[in-house]
Amino acid sequence: MHWYEDDDLWVGFASVMFSARREAEAAELVATSPLLQVAAGTRVLDLACGPGLHVVPLARRGAEVTGVDLSPAMLDRARVACERAGVRARLVRADMREYVDPGAFDLVISMYTSFGYFTDPDDNLRVLRNAFASLAPGGRLLVDVLGKEVLASWVGRPQAVDVEGGTVFMRDTILDDWTRLRTDWTLVRGDTVRRASIVSYLYSAAELRALFEAAGFSDVECFGDFDAAAYDNHARRLIVRGTRAS
Structure with a gap:
């Protein structure tokens, strides 16, 4: 069993991975980040959504959110979080190497280094290609990781x-x-x-940009934080965004 398939890991370390501080941070990012702004009715896919830290605030802003995760325990927590917040979201148990919903979304997000789980780099590319296929023309993919730099x-x-x-x-x-x-x-x-x-697999900005382009994305941009700052020596994260042109 691979580490990401182990529900005992997700449950046992949930207090670290999904702390109250991180939950508040997710809500703040959805409220303020220019990279996460959504209009009512925007169709959003959250890959590896975990307990719904981003699902809930995005749904509160009127987005139509689908959360995909492999962990039944995390999806159960996401359902409870949605119920407590009084929001609705579609929650799907699936492997992101397999999940495709052609043209169904305007925005796909992968947060908190949920990209790069797979030892085989071709599997990570497959995740990007699935995201590309699941986007409507003009839709965007946003991936948040810790870059090598x-x-x-x-x-x-x-x-x-x-x-x-x-x-x-x-x-x-x-x-x-x-x-x-x-x-x-x-x-x-x-x-x-x-x-x-x-x-997890590691990427530099140049490597992840190239992977986006190999998956079919255009207008690929790299940012150093959720305020859309440049990816430079002051960067705190590596955030890559690409567009499905057609």
Whole structure:
């Protein structure tokens, strides 16, 4: 079983991945980011939507949101989040390597480094091609990851993050000549210790731009944050946006 198929991982580390701080950040980004502005009726696909951190605020703004995730537990949490917020969204359990809904969306998003899960780079390209096929002409794909250039400034420094009832210790390791990143997590709560490792594919801005173009996207742009700042030495993220011209 690959790490992303393990529901115990998603549930066990949900307090780290999907904290209250991150939930508030997602709502703020949807409200303020020029890259995430949607009009009422905009058809949005959130790939690897998790517990609905972006699904809910996008739906609140009147978007018609579809959330796709492989994890039943995360989709259950997304349903509860939608119910609590009084919004409606379509939630689908599917592998993003397989999910295609031709021409059904105006915007496809992949947030919080949910792109690059697959060891085979052809599978990651397949995800982009599926997104391209699922967009209507003029629609856009937005992918948010940690680019190699950003990672290089801090990767390798152990981190400790306090969570409810415990602490998570994180250590990052670069693999295969800067091709992949392994993040090892250790969650300590009292006498209980839980460990997990996540391995994802790494991209520079130039590499991810080329991948977008290989998938058929045009007008590909790279940004360094959700305020649409340039991707330069001050970048905090690597955000790539491409358009399906026809």
